[in-house]
Amino acid sequence: MSVLVLNEAELRRCVSMTDEAAEAVALGFTRLSEGRVSMPPVVRVDIAAHRGEVDIKTAYVEGLDRFAIKVASGFFDNATQGLPYGSGLMLVMSAVTGFVEAVLLDNGYLTDLRTGIAGAIAARHFAPRRIDTAGVIGSGMQARFQLRGLRLVRDFRRILVHGRNPTSVERYADEMRRELGVEVSVAHDVESVVHESQFVVATTPTREPWLRATWLHPGLHITAVGADGEHKQELDADCFARADRIACDSRTQCFRIGELHHAADAGVIAPDAPVVELGEVCGGRQSGRADEQEITICDLTGVGVQDTTIAIEALRVAQAMKLGKLFEV
Numbered sequence: 001m002s003v004l005v006l007n008e009a010e011l012r013r014c015v016s017m018t019d020e021a022a023e024a025v026a027l028g029f030t031r032l033s034e035g036r037v038s039m040p041p042v043v044r045v046d047i048a049a050h051r052g053e054v055d056i057k058t059a060y061v062e063g064l065d066r067f068a069i070k071v072a073s074g075f076f077d078n079a080t081q082g083l084p085y086g087s088g089l090m091l092v093m094s095a096v097t098g099f100v101e102a103v104l105l106d107n108g109y110l111t112d113l114r115t116g117i118a119g120a121i122a123a124r125h126f127a128p129r130r131i132d133t134a135g136v137i138g139s140g141m142q143a144r145f146q147l148r149g150l151r152l153v154r155d156f157r158r159i160l161v162h163g164r165n166p167t168s169v170e171r172y173a174d175e176m177r178r179e180l181g182v183e184v185s186v187a188h189d190v191e192s193v194v195h196e197s198q199f200v201v202a203t204t205p206t207r208e209p210w211l212r213a214t215w216l217h218p219g220l221h222i223t224a225v226g227a228d229g230e231h232k233q234e235l236d237a238d239c240f241a242r243a244d245r246i247a248c249d250s251r252t253q254c255f256r257i258g259e260l261h262h263a264a265d266a267g268v269i270a271p272d273a274p275v276v277e278l279g280e281v282c283g284g285r286q287s288g289r290a291d292e293q294e295i296t297i298c299d300l301t302g303v304g305v306q307d308t309t310i311a312i313e314a315l316r317v318a319q320a321m322k323l324g325k326l327f328e329v
Contacts, residue, residue: 004102004315006324007242013104014317017116017148026116026282028061028309032250033279039158039250039304042257044229049074053229059304065095068104068311070304072111076205084298086111086141090311102324113309115302116145118249118278119201119223122298124153124277125281125288126247127199127221135197137190137211137234139163139172142203142225150199155216160196162187163204191215202226202234209262213238218293223305225300227259235259235297244294247276250303258301268311 006014015021020158024315031037039059046053052075060067072088079085088111092102102141127150130224134156136143147159159176161184163169173184187193194200194215202211213236225232240246240263248254255271263269276296280286289296318324 001099002326002328003100004318004324004326005105006102006318008107008109010318010323011104011109011314014314014321015113015310017113017120017145017152019152021113021310022117022120022152024309024313025114025306026121028305029121029249029277029279030283031279032303032305033277033283033285034183037305042253055228057304057307057309059308060095061308064308064312066101066312066315067091067095068092068308070111070307070311072108074205077169088143089305090238092315101276104311104314106242110310110314111307112141112145114306115142115225115300116149117310118300118306119146119151119225120152121278121282122223122247122300123150123199123221125278126245126296126298127154128219128289128292130292131198133158133160133197135200136161136203137163137193137263138203138226139165139168140203142294143172144176146201146203146223146225147180156182156199158183158185160187161307162190162193183209185186194220204234205232206234207231209233209236211235211239213242216242216295217309218295221296223298224259228257228301230257230261232318233259233262237263237268240269245276245289245296247275247278247281247296248269249278249300251275251277253301253303254299263276264275
């Protein structure tokens with residue numbers, strides 16, 4: 001038996017922020033909402049001594065002959081050692097025999113990409129059609145991937161960014177200005193970002209919510225990607241009371257570890273509230289934004305079906321391109 005091993009550089013050649021990759025992830029969301037996915041709860045290991053956490057996510061999608069198991073880490077003091085805060089890898093397993101077929105040593109790239117793609121899917125269905133200013137809270141990797149995803153589905157003239165680290169924010173502004181060819185301005189506070197934007201993405205691991213309900217305005221869409229654990233929260237719970245339409249990647253998971261978890265605990269939203277899953281919209285069973293004046297929020301916690309679909313797509317392309325190294329085991 002042989003196992004194909006691919007490194008990050010090879011995987012970057014295989015998949016990126018494209019319509020094809022988005023279609024693969026959207027199909028996974030659709031199957032999840034149809035009940036055709038076996039997906040266990042997230043396993044998280046907290047390493048408090050080094051401000052670290054490790055998440056394990058997986059899912060099997062009916063009809064696919066492979067599935068992935070993803071291990072992703074986030075160590076928030078890594079910058080002091082000159083290291084990125086996130087890393088990871090994925091194992092691609094045969095859904096027929098259970099044997100390992102490939103090891104994807106992506107250093108977290110596939111996780112970053114599939115999260116950005118989920119943001120693109122959310123924006124396609126819930127963001128207003130006309131966006132002048134896209135607001136970003138945070139200046140890390142997801143602040144980049146979310147705007148790349150937005151650019152896939154919407155045009156916009158300007159990015160307005162706010163973050164806690166001035167050096168990181170300036171670096172982000174310079175990079176996105178060159179990459180996307182748009183104006184990028186730095187905001188001194190989150191309130192300014194929300195007031196001046198039609199689209200806002202929150203990308204930080206904060207434990208203290210800093211996006212207030214009183215700042216929300218008609219025509220605004222918010223995508224929240226930072227809260228992927230019970231202890232994280234970017235949006236004040238009352239934001240959900242202001243929203244006309246609420247979406248998420250997985251109701252079960254978001255009410256357990258996402259922004260919706262905090263809104264439910266605060267009594268702002270009931271667990272059986274009409275929250276739309278992305279897969280329901282991708283599959284045509286629910287609608288997205290109804291008009292340009294709605295306030296919409298999408299809670300993204302990251303689900304295992306995204307990892308399986310992006311891993312399978314990457315492996316498919318890699319095999320067609322004859323990339324990687326085969327090891328006999």
